[in-house]
Amino acid sequence: MHKSLRVTLGQHSLAGPRSVNQDFHGAVLPGGSLRVSKGIAVALADGIGSSRVSQVASAAAVRGFLDDYYATSDAWSVRRSAQRVLSATNSWLHAQTMRSNARFDMDSGYVCTFSALILKGRDLHLLHVGDTRIHRLHPHALEQLTEDHRVHVSSVESYLGRALGAAPHVEIDYCSWQAEVGEVYMLSTDGAYAHLDATAVHHALAQGGDDLDEAARLLVAAARAKGGDDDCTVQLLRIDELPSADAAQLQTQREGLAIAPPLAPRARFEGFAVVRELHVSSRSHVHLAVDEATGQQVVLKLPSVDLRDDPDYLDRFVLEEWVARRIDSIHVLKASAIERQRRHLYVAMEYVDGQTLAQWMIDHPRPTLDSVRGIVEQLAKGLQALHGKEMLHQDVRPENVMIDRSGTVKIIDLATAHVAGLAETAREHRALAIEGTLQYTAPEYFVGRGGSARSDLYSLAVIAYRMLSSQLPYGLQVTRVRNSIDVNRLHYVPVRHFRPDLPEWVDAVLQKALHPDPAKRQQAVSEFAYDLRSPGQEFLRLRRSPLIERNPVRFWQCTAVVLGTAVVMLLGLCIAGH
Structure with missing residues (x-):
């Protein structure tokens, strides 16, 4: 039985x-x-006295954070969601100040300090700006x-260097760590923490027992008794139970669903009429079907019966539809709009x-x-939609791209995607595993550095290179990479070696996108697509490539002729000398 996330919360505030x-x-x-998907959030703010x-x-600040954080995409990481919300709140507060008389005196404006804790899965996330404080309680x-x-x-004079609303932009402190059952955290304003220590907190917890509201009230009273005359607020958070390490959103989504039986043409299944089989492999069975309620054609994908006891595989299977429902792009395969209750585990996607x-x-x-540009640009838009949700596709290859009869390009097979918001529940948040086809996988995966949006960019560039040349830019060298030395030995083969009719700048654009070091590639897939359409001076003012790069065969032919001529001349001189 999987454990769940349980906490006890107590809070109290008293005006000065x-x-x-x-x-x-x-x-x-x-x-x-x-x-x-989003966790538990606790937040505290303190206005400036002036x-x-x-x-x-x-x-x-507090209301906006707690409302808007839970409205952000569950595909986003906690850090991205929280910082986006706080940045928007900061902008709004600063705008209120600039619209009022306080624009002439910022100390009288809409300004406050802010601290928050978010407990998601087994990890705690801290957000902070100003001088409210978050403490962790230890025995002493x-x-x-x-x-x-x-x-x-x-020694007697100070001022806030950072606060919400004080400037158009604000830097938010962030950190995260693994939580432990039994830990107690205290959020407090300066009217409280200036007069409290560990002994006072332990005493209040002992007196309050399981009633942390009472413990918080006792702490506020203790701070006031010790001379605190400012507004005084205390929040206590105790972690009672953490979810199992393998408990995840996808797992809860598929719980209780049975593995579907094999389907045949004209079979009825969950409100669908099966038309025909599209693809069968050891991992899944794919069928074309018609929704009997709407007449809409859909693709039904069923998991392999042989893998029904593999939880990782089943999570990946459910992931495809989960991702598709959160992406709104004509260039990414959409999930079916069908919302009826399910009895079996399956994925329904657009046909x-x-x-x-x-x-x-x-x-x-x-x-x-x-024509290659047109396909790359559409793929870039699809990948950009994924990257905007902090998702990586990780298996961009020709077999995972569909072109419909109108010429619209769509990215399919989202089961290998890395989603930041889901990865936070795992110990390792980065995309480390090699999920895609080796020939299209970026070198950084092979040396354990993990993937990024620039890794998908690399895969897109391999596709562009292969469309133009029917070859791979590094041959099979990348699949043999195991360390940084192997990475440095990678040798790019110019696409013009196979297509001399192409402009030289095409190689420059491709070579940058295919650089072994992700930091030296274009910053985004959209930049690569733009460079391929409108190359800048960076690519147009390049020196002419050496003959060995442009035409290695002709280079060695010329070299052989020169060496042969030199040998003949030397032989002639030797004969003449005798």
Whole structure:
């Protein structure tokens, strides 16, 4: 039985001598799939005392963060989701200041400090700006996990160096670590933490028992008793249970679904009428079917019965439809709109009436540069849609690209995708495993450096190179790479060696996209597609390639002629000397 994520939360706030409490706090403890995909969030903000509207800023920061974080894509990582939300909040707060009289005195504007903890899966994520604090409780100490963004002018004078709303842009501190059952964390404002220590926290927890609200109230009272006269807020978070290491969103999605039986033409299955078999392999069975309710043609993919006990395979199987439902691009295969309850495990995707890019390449062995550009540009748009959701395809190859009868190019087979938001539940967040076909896989995967969006860019460039030449840019050298020395030995074969009719700058663009070092490639797939259409001076002002690169055969032929001539001349001189 898999364990779930369980915590206990307590919080309390007390205003200072002013009638308005400029602190604001909140938390969201969702249930079900939302707790798995987004986790539990606790947030705290503290307005600056010099502003009469900073309580508005504090409330907006906490409410906006807790509302908007849970509205972000569950494909995004916690860091990306949280920082995007906080950046938007910061911009809004600063804009409110600039629209008011406070634009002449920023210390009276919509400004606040902010700290938050997000517990997702087995990991804690910290977001922070300003001088609110997050502590971890130890037997004899409070470990401060945040850094105070306060600039000290003297021993008695200081000011905030960073805060939400203080400037158009703000840098948000972020870190993450693995949580442990039984840990207690405290979020607090300066009116509380300045007067509290580990002994006080342990005493309050002992008195409050399982009622952490009472423990938080006792801590606020203790801080006030020790001379604290500012607004005072304390939040306590205790981790009671963490999910099993293998518990994941995809696993919960497929739980309770039976493995489907083999299907035959004209069979009825879950509201579909099977038309014919499209593809069968040791990993899946793919059929063309018609939704009996709408008459829509769909592709049904069923998992192999032989792999029904392989949880990793089953998670990957479910992943394809999960990814497709979160991508809105004409160039990425869409999931079927069917939403009815399922009894069996299957994937329903749109049917593309056309051919694979692999077949197109057979039919067009010597395509024009313009036709290749058109395909690359469409593939780049599809990959860009994936990358925008922090997803990597990881298996971009001609067999995973469909071209329909109207010429629209679509990326298919999303089961190998790496999704940042899902990977956070695993120990290793990076895309390390080689999921794709070796000939199209970027060198960094082979040396264990992990993949990135530039790895998909590399695969796209291999496709472009192969469409133009029917060859691979490094032959089979990449598949034998095992260390950095092997990477440095990779030798790019110019595409003009096979297609001398192409402009020289094409090789320059391709060679950059295919560079063994991902940092030296174009920054994005869209940049590569643009360079292939409109090369800049970087590619146009290149020196003419040496003959050995442009035509190795002719180079060695010429070399042989020169050496042969030299030998004949030397023999002649030797004979003349005798």
